[in-house]
Amino acid sequence: MSLARYVGIRVAQAIPTLVGAMLVMFILVRILPGDPARLIAGPEALEQDVQRIREQLGLNKPLYLQFVDYMSSILRGDFGTSIKYRTPVIDEIMARLPYTITLALAAEAIAVAIALPLGIYSAIKPRSKASYIASVLSLVGASTPIFWIGLIFIYVFAVSLRILPSSGADTPKHIILPAVTLALLLMGNLTRITRAAVMEALGSNHILTAVSKGLGSRVILARHVLRNAMIPIITIMGIQVGALLGGAVITETVFAWPGIGSLLIDSLFYRDYPLAQGIILFIVFVFIVINIITDV
Structure with missing residues (x-):
């Protein structure tokens, strides 16, 4: 087996692993207690302000739609923007x-x-x-x-x-x-x-x-x-x-x-x-x- 063929097979085998890891970490991150929208808005923020931030972040969508949006952005080379630092994730x-x-x-x-x-x-x-x-x-x-x-x-x-x-x-x-x-x-x-x-x-x-x-x-x-x-x-x-x-x-x-x-x-x-x-x-x-x- 040639080196190029072997590397190609290994890369193909790695793709399901990568996708599976993305799904697992996507779910695990979101089941952690706490609401990022509430953290951004502050403890004294009104509920409508918190809800508006959730909509801006896409957190009001069903979980499977959030994952689809995330996968789509990854395929475009967009890793998103950090909620805390307000800068692109890849830059951080x-x-x-x-x-x-x-x-x-x-x-x-x-x-x-x-x-x-x-x-x-x-x-x-x-x-x-x-x-x-x-x-x-x-x-x-x-x-x-x-x-x-x-x-x-x-x-x-x-x-x-x-x-x-x-x-x-x-x-x-x-x-x-x-x-x-x-x-x-x-x-x-x-x-x-x-x-x-x-x-x-x-x-x-x-x-x-x-x-x-x-x-x-x-x-x-x-x-x-x-x-x-x-x-x-x-x-x-x-x-x-x-x-x-x-x-x-x-x-x-x-x-x-x-x-x-x-x-x-x-x-x-x-x-x-x-x-x-x-x-x-x-x-x-x-x-x-x-x-x-x-x-x-």
């Missing part, structure tokens, strides 16, 4: 996207720099201290809530030691705590996948053949083991980056990082339907694209 997303990209790349870089060497070494030396550290790191990364890690970091480094800021994005120092917090979440899974992939590669027949030919351990590791082990590692890295680009919602909220994740929480609190729908749609789209790229 693009304004926050650089912050999320920066945080995602920083967190992934930290995770890769630690998890890959640790996973490789623990696979080569399965009963070493590195192997036990890798096991503990995988367990901690999988079982510890990310917000709890973030709060501990804020208390230790921002409140007690006062060496790092706890929130904001004004200087390079602001990215350290959220990036390390996210990296800890990523490192557990990445270390486990790396260790498993390298151990599987070490047990393959062509590695045994290379050993029997008298090749050096470094040559075998570089030319044969890592080359075969990198496929699942790159896949999990792509999935992680895709998830982070979609917005590290909890981490961005804990550290008041002005990315897409914190914007999503803000839009949900304000019942900003167009903005929340646009962000969720963007997250799903990015995740699908990254999955297709890593599979290719």
Whole structure:
């Protein structure tokens, strides 16, 4: 099968997923308690004023007609206008996207720099201290809530030691705590996948053949083991980056990082339907694209 045909099939398979996600998030956003028209009008507004705002926003229509209107606007490339900010949704997303990209790349870089060497070494030396550290790191990364890690970091480094800021994005120092917090979440899974992939590669027949030919351990590791082990590692890295680009919602909220994740929480609190729908749609789209790229 050619690459173009494979990509075409994957894109076609992704369309129902994207439409289904749009329908689910459209319904979920609207069943949240609260009325955006009432929030816009204010607590002391007359009922006729609130009703007029509902008509302007199209909220007086049946739910299925609202969804049809939304799908039609998406197909035209119109993601709507934010109720809170009164600006196009796509502009708000693009304004926050650089912050999320920066945080995602920083967190992934930290995770890769630690998890890959640790996973490789623990696979080569399965009963070493590195192997036990890798096991503990995988367990901690999988079982510890990310917000709890973030709060501990804020208390230790921002409140007690006062060496790092706890929130904001004004200087390079602001990215350290959220990036390390996210990296800890990523490192557990990445270390486990790396260790498993390298151990599987070490047990393959062509590695045994290379050993029997008298090749050096470094040559075998570089030319044969890592080359075969990198496929699942790159896949999990792509999935992680895709998830982070979609917005590290909890981490961005804990550290008041002005990315897409914190914007999503803000839009949900304000019942900003167009903005929340646009962000969720963007997250799903990015995740699908990254999955297709890593599979290719």
